[in-house]
Amino acid sequence: MRILLAEDDAMLGDGLRAGLRQLGFQVDWVRDGEAAERELASGAYAAGVLDLGLPRKDGLDVLQALRARRVAKPVLVLTARDAVPDRIRGLDLGADDYVIKPVDLHELGARLRSLVRRAHGQMQDSLRCAGVLLEPAARQVSLNGEAVALSTREFDLLHALMRNAGRVMSREQLEEQLYSWGHEVDSNAVEVHIHHLRRKLQPDLIQTVRGVGYVVLRDPEAA
Incomplete structure (x- = not known):
């Protein structure tokens, strides 16, 4: 973050x-x-x-x-x-x-x-959605109990989306969350990271809202 x-x-x-x-x-x-x-x-x-x-x-x-x-x-x-x-x-x-x-x-x-x-109205540090568990303090992610290796940018992107579950985030908003001053951002960087996350995790975990951005839907069981 x-x-x-x-x-x-x-x-x-x-x-x-x-x-x-x-x-x-x-x-x-x-x-x-x-x-x-x-x-x-x-x-x-x-x-x-x-x-x-x-x-x-x-x-x-x-x-x-x-x-x-x-x-x-x-x-x-x-x-x-x-x-x-x-x-x-x-x-x-x-x-x-x-x-x-x-x-x-x-x-x-x-x-x-x-x-x-x-x-963000969250009671616990860990975030859960569709079998994915993200633990910010340990910077660890697991899928159905199995550890998943993510790059720093992949983790930060997933964290931003899960922290804002239910809210559509534009590419520009996600770039602001991922990159501090002095870092050049490739035009398709967010899309590449999302492609990798879908491949490593659930394919439908991150949904595209055409012309707007990306969203992770709230998990009722995680509330």
């Missing part, structure tokens, strides 16, 4: 971006509050990690502006401001989680997955 990281400290930001990428996240990194607000208001990200002491616009002001614009994107505040009034204000302004630096990367990854899961 694609995450926006807003952090002005170069060393910390580089470390967080590298660590989250190792956990399977696609990460874009901005270093000031105006850029954070602009990017989080777009539809490209599943969630944001927001420092508060940002130049050009403080993180709390960013959060307040986003919620005033009815941007419901999950936002995790990651900051050194550990005073109780700061935490209360951040949560009252619309933060979905508030974590004090330093944080363990695996905990940060788990918290982000939890935020995104709750935003």
